[in-house]
Amino acid sequence: MSDPVGPQAAPLDASVDALSDVLDMIHLRGEALTSVRAAGGTEVRHAPGERALHLVEEGPVELVVDEGTRLRLGRGDMALLATGTAHRLRAVEGDASWMSGRFLVEESAASPLLASLPEVIVLRGAEPGLEWLPLSAGLLAAEIADPSAGSRAMASRLLDLLFIKALRAWSDADGAGGSPGWLTAALDRSLGPALWAIHRHPEQPWTVEELAGLASLSRAAFAARFTRLAGDPPARYLARLRLARAADRIATTTEPVGAIGKALGYESEAAFSRAFAREYGTAPRDWRAARKAPE
Structure with missing residues (x-):
């Protein structure tokens, strides 16, 4: 007699999720x-540099x-201004209300x-496939109307969710x-496994052949698609990623x-110091000192 089959757990497949690593990197x-x-x-009015989201x-x-x-926004619409472009919102006909997150x-x-x-990403609440938008807006509105323990953390996570969904x-x-x-x-879905590998292990000396295999593409097709979408060839992308990770660790830790x-x-x-100086215009130790200096 065979043993009964227990519940089957399907873990989240992180191998196609380079976006989460990118968002972690920018904090x-x-x-x-x-x-x-x-x-x-x-x-x-919203000043230059303010990365904002608005829900009407x-x-x-x-x-x-x-x-x-x-742009005219109606009830249930959302606008994400992720690049920090200066902008303003105006009530057009009579009273209006909206929620804004930074x-x-x-x-x-x-x-x-x-x-x-783009400077603005607009999602229309009435469009099919966006059923999550009014649900998220309702949760945010509830936290504003009746704040309680954990409201600030919940609002922060809901805003993060809306940012990712908009992307x-x-x-x-x-x-x-x-x-x-x-x-x-x-x-890009086809580049996901290769980008995930690069972001998980930027210290590895990845070759184009290895990355193309992860993406299930030929070497030429992978290199062309990667360069077109990333704006850099794979080797340059890897170098910039390494240096971005290094800049973050230099600024936020005391590691040598x-x-x-x-x-x-x-x-x-x-x-390392030469590569860092070429990318950021200053030596690693000067970079650290500048970020620890009082404003």
Whole structure:
């Protein structure tokens, strides 16, 4: 008599998820959720550098980007401005209300990465496939209306969720036609296993042949697709990733510079310091000192 079959656990497949590693690297964190109620004609301005998300509860609301783009948002719509473009929201006809969230990131890592995104990503709440949007908005509204223990943490995680969902929706709709960059490549399904491997083990001396095998592509097809979406050939991408990881560890830990370079695949501290200075314009120790200096 055979033993009864127990429940089968299906673990989350992380091998296609380079995006999570990218978001970890930029230290994305939702912050400062606010609720706005505005009379007709009232404007709320958001300064340059503010990475923001807006959810319209009652509209219409006009979103105006300082570069000139004007968008009308209705009830249930969401706009993500991940690049930090200055903008303003205005109640168009009578009273309007919306929720706004702000995101904090490690700017030195995030600025080049998020630059591949459009200035505004708009999701229309009434579109099919976005059933998660009104549910998330309802949860945020409930936390604002009746805050209690854990509200700040819950709001932060919901904002993170909306940020990621917006990136996925943009990638699916755009068909990977956005500007080349780390984020564009990370959102591409076919490159997922190779990017995941690079991000998990940047210290490894990856070859194009090895990475192409992980992506189930020929060497030529992989190299062409990678360069088109990432904006850099695989070797250059790996070098930049190593240095971005190094910059983060130099700024946030007290590890010796030489140990950081060795852990990320550099044969000597001198080689690491030269590569770091070429990328960031300063030596690793000067980079650390500048970030520890009082503002």
